[in-house]
Amino acid sequence: xxxxxxxxxxxxxxxxxAAIRSGAYRSHTAGLGQGYLQANLAILPEAYxxxxxxxxxxxxxxxxxxxxxxxxxxxxxTLGRDIDIRTDVPAYNVYRDGRLDSVSADITEDWRDDxxxxxxxxxxxxxxxxxxxxxxxxxxxxxxxxxxxRSNIETVPAGPFSGKMVxxxxxxxxDRVAEVAEISRxxxxxxxxxxxxxxPAGLGIADIMSPDWGDPAPLGPGEVPMFWACGVTPQVxxxxxxxxxxxxxxxGHMLITDVAEDAEVPVVETAQDKR
Amino acid sequence: xxxxxxxxxxxxxxxxxAAIRSGAYRSHTAGLGQGYLQANLAILPEAYxxxxxxxxxxxxxxxxxxxxxxxxxxxxxTLGRDIDIRTDVPAYNVYRDGRLDSVSADITEDWRDDxxxxxxxxxxxxxxxxxxxxxxxxxxxxxxxxxxxRSNIETVPAGPFSGKMVxxxxxxxxDRVAEVAEISRxxxxxxxxxxxxxxPAGLGIADIMSPDWGDPAPLGPGEVPMFWACGVTPQVxxxxxxxxxxxxxxxGHMLITDVAEDAEVPVVETAQDKR
Numbered sequence: 001x002x003x004x005x006x007x008x009x010x011x012x013x014x015x016x017x018a019a020i021r022s023g024a025y026r027s028h029t030a031g032l033g034q035g036y037l038q039a040n041l042a043i044l045p046e047a048y049x050x051x052x053x054x055x056x057x058x059x060x061x062x063x064x065x066x067x068x069x070x071x072x073x074x075x076x077x078t079l080g081r082d083i084d085i086r087t088d089v090p091a092y093n094v095y096r097d098g099r100l101d102s103v104s105a106d107i108t109e110d111w112r113d114d115x116x117x118x119x120x121x122x123x124x125x126x127x128x129x130x131x132x133x134x135x136x137x138x139x140x141x142x143x144x145x146x147x148x149x150r151s152n153i154e155t156v157p158a159g160p161f162s163g164k165m166v167x168x169x170x171x172x173x174x175d176r177v178a179e180v181a182e183i184s185r186x187x188x189x190x191x192x193x194x195x196x197x198x199x200p201a202g203l204g205i206a207d208i209m210s211p212d213w214g215d216p217a218p219l220g221p222g223e224v225p226m227f228w229a230c231g232v233t234p235q236v237x238x239x240x241x242x243x244x245x246x247x248x249x250x251x252g253h254m255l256i257t258d259v260a261e262d263a264e265v266p267v268v269e270t271a272q273d274k275r
Numbered sequence: 276x277x278x279x280x281x282x283x284x285x286x287x288x289x290x291x292x293a294a295i296r297s298g299a300y301r302s303h304t305a306g307l308g309q310g311y312l313q314a315n316l317a318i319l320p321e322a323y324x325x326x327x328x329x330x331x332x333x334x335x336x337x338x339x340x341x342x343x344x345x346x347x348x349x350x351x352x353t354l355g356r357d358i359d360i361r362t363d364v365p366a367y368n369v370y371r372d373g374r375l376d377s378v379s380a381d382i383t384e385d386w387r388d389d390x391x392x393x394x395x396x397x398x399x400x401x402x403x404x405x406x407x408x409x410x411x412x413x414x415x416x417x418x419x420x421x422x423x424x425r426s427n428i429e430t431v432p433a434g435p436f437s438g439k440m441v442x443x444x445x446x447x448x449x450d451r452v453a454e455v456a457e458i459s460r461x462x463x464x465x466x467x468x469x470x471x472x473x474x475p476a477g478l479g480i481a482d483i484m485s486p487d488w489g490d491p492a493p494l495g496p497g498e499v500p501m502f503w504a505c506g507v508t509p510q511v512x513x514x515x516x517x518x519x520x521x522x523x524x525x526x527g528h529m530l531i532t533d534v535a536e537d538a539e540v541p542v543v544e545t546a547q548d549k550r
Contacts, residue, residue, distance in 0.1 A: 050325045060540050154547045272429045
């Protein structure tokens, strides 16, 4: 039996996770589990894990690490009391040799004892804070995906992982730009402060209405385009590295954790019991 | 020729690093390289690096990771333009099989192609911010080492690394406690907000005047003991893991980086050129 988005919007975290785990809900997670941290996902063989972790440490704005599993253990015990990464994300992309091989609602069959799970913070957290401050975000109000661009900023490489930084764009009234930058800087686990604002040409972006990913968003009169480091950056780096196996969330279909959005550190109290 | 502390206090970063690299300066770094991030150090064989990095990610308050080297590469290119970790720390402790084997001003002879360097943020950064706000710190004013205690807080384990959290204590006037907590929370790369304040018994500390490390510090009238996660925590976890080889800085003798103390991310701009 499938469960609808509107009903889950008011569900408890436990009901929400049960609906996703059973496969009853397989759609996007924007607006669900409000108040809790959501995460991008990258699952890799252990042979690549140290280099990928170094890539995240060296590029903390596009790749804010919020959780790393033990090798071969699908339970993300630092992010929640009962999160099984094989079933608790609505939809997964499975890549083999750098190419998308399948899309699935359950990766139990793909799981291996040498896999390591990386959870990365996402932009929902700072967007909520910006909207609470009374700044409207066009893509949210119009139910579109935020526009994303390949920038001319080079990431700091680690092992096989490298590439240009992908950025997301949000248009903000000129007199709120400094305030929005300051608000987002307080969320280092959700990409932090913008990397740039103003003329898109400064990032090597020729046409602001032709994003490389997501939907185009208009610039209203008196609005300034602000650009944040984006979680698509590590996905592009992973694809370019052509790993034999890599599993990610399907874009927009995130892991919902037990960690409060305003937590200082992304570790639940029960994590200490898992010795 | 040795160089004195007082002269180096006003030296440029380049002069300071040259004096340390040549062995002319082998003493503590408190008050040197003002305005730049200083770091605790742990150098381990690659076989333990992924687990240690997971330990840091799971315990970000005692173990705030600010830099990780490539395996076998002694140049810390994300933390500075020209930092050679074999020579650029005033003094090192070399541990073999979990026991202190030697203290040295240069580890060029100990370097191996399988070593990975971890640099961790230290408390100097938030202490500077607290003092700028006009709150005096007794151990700084009296040229002592901050008192440190083994607490009853369990860290989140990863592989062979586990143990109790070590905390450092600073006495703060009751009416400044909330402000000091807020100031330090803004420095997640320097241990962040305190983990506790008030009656030391709550952390399992029997006698506040008998620290496990450092010097005792008095509690003045109207002062509250505040406790922060401490960088000795990973050193204790590493010692307990009895690694065949581990090299740390000698306590107080830190790595001085090129990263500004108030930088949003601990990565210098030239890091991108090191592909």
